[in-house]
Amino acid sequence: MEKKLVLHFPPILVDKPMISTLIRDYDLDFNILKAFVSPEEEGVLVIAFSGTEENLDKAVNELKSKGVTIQLIESDIRMIRDRCTDCSVCVGLCPVGALILDRETYEVIFDAKRCIACGLCIKGCPAKAMVSSI
């Protein structure tokens, strides 16, 4: 199974090789979707792990025990429905079809489960209806 996570590393952990240890110890594959160090020197890593369910749970627990804060990706990018004008300019930008225009009602729908948190919609939305807590 696959788990997409947003990991927040406190400054003290930023230079530790945590991910490489993790993938070796728990036999995981990984795909880094986004990585940066914030002005507060907190490390932010958007990553998809795949492996057995048991190993994924163990890996998540290990990260937590070392002081990494974990968010599921779905909760990280949100649509503020009140601001969305249903213009659909985000629909052509989204690389994974997480933003869809219903061709009957012409309402824009955000399918958070498909989102890979690339952030293109945040830059692309004129109404600033797509927001992230990263």
Place this chain on the structure above:
Amino acid sequence: MKTIGEINERIQKGEAVVVTAEEIIELRKTVSPKKLAKEVDVVTTGTFGPMCSSGVFLNFGHSRRKIKMGGGKVYLNNVPAYTGIAAVDVYVGATAMPDDDPKNTKHPGEFKYGGGYVIEELAAGKEIHLEASSYGTDCYPNKSLKTKITIKDINEATLYNPRNCYQNYNVAVNLSDKTIYTYMGVLKPRMGNANYSSAGQLSPLFKDPYLQTIGFGTRIFLGGGIGYVGWWGTQYNPSVKRQANGAPVSGGATLALIGDLKQMSPKFLQGVSLTGYGTSLMVGAGIPIPILNEEILNWVSISDDELYAPVVDYSYDYPNSTGKTLGSVSYGELRSGKINFMGKEIPTGSLSSYKTAREIAGILKQWIKDGKFLLTAPVFHFPGPDSKYQFKPLKEE
């Protein structure tokens, strides 16, 4: 065949047959134009998209110790207003932004707040911080003032938009190798997406291509209230090339719109911001088309599959005014979510909200059916294709 007077009589008796532009297209598939032209009185249209050439004239009333804001400086929530008019009149434009906005110093800039947002918040009845400074005169001695206002406190708030309702508009693509940030949105490299900005078959001026029924003084839906066509719009171009059905192949006509902001709603006037470009205002407008004869009926029945937009490269051709278009695509294809263009399947996105355009056409239809909204004949008609009126580029030394 029918006159506006006759249609208005039927509206007042509650007998008028009013349908939206989408509904007439459906009806036209099964009913003859002759029959429809006879039976249908009005077709309503709608559009809701970013229209930068928009703004509001405000009159604040005088403070006890008077100040001449005219020629001074005025800020509304930190956004500068134009003061080059009388003592307490100003104009706030949709693209105005705070003096300390970082703009594109770190490209692409975010442009978090600007005139479009001030207009939305005024319409919403929110409190706005007003700051004014000036030089002092014998009759206007006060030199500075800070207060809070709402739309209810001030005298007039008149929306006056020099250019709205573009008849047709470009489809923007990016032929370069890097992402660009434009007023047509974020454009991915190598034609990774294509952005358009028109309600197509619902858009007012596509439905009356030669402006036979729309002119100075036409009563319309504007921002949720009643407004009027106040002049022909800037960059007006009736001499544009046309398709066989009369629709312009590019830009074409535009309208200046005017109305009382106090009647309007933030639902149909929303501040927006285009990353790397600046702020703007989404404006909702709807125009009723009286079905005076069969020719007008045929125009309003034109569907998205018969309306075409030019595809323009915004990485080079647009910024350098080469005048080159890469080709054209139908609004039917654009609205389907992808176009097949230059051998590539390209996902599309619209800056104009089709859902809200449909809603506006529906509201206007209801107003007319309820007898609350009567149609107007133009006080005068705007220059037509025979006028030789053209849209000129700037002469540079």
